[in-house]
Amino acid sequence: MDGDTLREIRSEILPVIAQIYPMQVWTLEELGGYRNWVCQISCGDAPLVLRVTPASHRSLRELDAEVTLVATLYEHNVPVAAPVELPGVPRISRVTLGERVYYITAFEKAAGLTWNEMRQGPREYREAGRVLAKIHRVTEALSGPVHRAAWDGNDYIRNAKRVLPPEKRWVLPQMGALVDELRSLPRDEQEYGLVHGDYHFANMLYAPTGLTVIDFDEAEYHWYAYDLAVYLFYYLLGRDPARMDLTAGGEVWQHFVEGYRTERALPARLAEELPSFLRLREYMLYSSVYEGVSLKPWGEWQRSFIAAAEERFRTGRPFVEVERLYQWGGL
Numbered sequence: 001m002d003g004d005t006l007r008e009i010r011s012e013i014l015p016v017i018a019q020i021y022p023m024q025v026w027t028l029e030e031l032g033g034y035r036n037w038v039c040q041i042s043c044g045d046a047p048l049v050l051r052v053t054p055a056s057h058r059s060l061r062e063l064d065a066e067v068t069l070v071a072t073l074y075e076h077n078v079p080v081a082a083p084v085e086l087p088g089v090p091r092i093s094r095v096t097l098g099e100r101v102y103y104i105t106a107f108e109k110a111a112g113l114t115w116n117e118m119r120q121g122p123r124e125y126r127e128a129g130r131v132l133a134k135i136h137r138v139t140e141a142l143s144g145p146v147h148r149a150a151w152d153g154n155d156y157i158r159n160a161k162r163v164l165p166p167e168k169r170w171v172l173p174q175m176g177a178l179v180d181e182l183r184s185l186p187r188d189e190q191e192y193g194l195v196h197g198d199y200h201f202a203n204m205l206y207a208p209t210g211l212t213v214i215d216f217d218e219a220e221y222h223w224y225a226y227d228l229a230v231y232l233f234y235y236l237l238g239r240d241p242a243r244m245d246l247t248a249g250g251e252v253w254q255h256f257v258e259g260y261r262t263e264r265a266l267p268a269r270l271a272e273e274l275p276s277f278l279r280l281r282e283y284m285l286y287s288s289v290y291e292g293v294s295l296k297p298w299g300e301w302q303r304s305f306i307a308a309a310e311e312r313f314r315t316g317r318p319f320v321e322v323e324r325l326y327q328w329g330g331l
Contacts, residue, residue, distance in 0.1 A: 001035055001054060002294060005100065009037045009052055012097045017041065017050065020093050020104065021086070034292070035155075036217060040109060047109035048084055051217075055101035057155075058217070063092050063103055065146040066216050069139070069194065070107075076138045079131060079212045081110040081205075110212035112205030120201060122255045127211050128231060129259025132199055135213070136224050137264050139194040148194060151222040152179055156284035156291075163291040171313055175283045182276060185223065191267050192223050199227045200234040225267040229277035231256060233285075236320065241305035246320070250328040271325070278319040282309055 014028065021041060031038040037052040053063060067083045074082040084106040085091045093104040112118075151157075157179060161172055186192075196203075197218030205212045236249040257266060267273070286309050289302050298306075312319065 005054055008097050013052060016095050020089060049107045049109050051105045053103045060103060061147045063105060065148050066219055067091055067105060069146060069219060070216055073135060073138055078134045078138060079210055081107045081212055081214045083107055110205045112207035112212055115201045118206040124206060125252050125255035126259030129256040130262050131213060132227055133260040133263035135196060148220050151220050154220060156287040160287040163287055174313060178280060194219060195222045195224060195227045199230050225270045225273045226277045229274055230281055233278055233281045242308045246324060253328050274325060275318050275322055282319050
């Protein structure tokens, strides 16, 4: 989301929300967001989370498919923040601010703490694996395709040439070669389907009773192994991408796959595909960091990640050595 769009939403959205959700007394708190603008409105003891999505980011059909997916997961007892439908309010509201069109969707405010408010440990890692397996079991059983893009239509892949500065576009042929390689992988029903697409610790809320998964905005058709790779990827990067803690990352992975196995068998080709999916996510984050600089100057974490990623891209060194993955076990 560019700066002009963000400023437009902040300056004009309040009366629009008040018209759609005519509660007598409510407060609004901005929660953040990157491709979407997210806020919480509260009326008594019934807070709602509202997500404002530019039409340039998602179509109404894509959003409807996402909301249907989340509702289906909720019906199957997967711990997700359920979409909310209020009397007289469409589950996706179309609004116009200035010359731009936006869509507003309401979700339950899930209980729990964010990743930086609660320290995660083996219990949380196992639970994250178990819940992901439940998500995959439900999406694998869907009766037909839903209107969500395939992985190679993801904005971070498709728009990389536009967002990368000219002097960084030497990365594009490498990214393109990996995308072509992945397109040749088998797509059996047990291995390929609708995934969360952004399954990591920051998209979960943590409580003593378990965790709740949020933010299915990146839901797409992909190999199920990719969701597992994304979870590992961000724990490995940690707070200092230049000094990944592989020992701690290995412990996270072991507990995570242990939890996954309680609900579903691991993807059959996980061992051979995991390095490629980790690299794909690295390219996508690289693209995302350059896209995000228009909104906010880089901090030390972004500079450190870019430097470390470029060193791996230039030398061909994998994100994690395959031997290390086998040492961790679980494959």
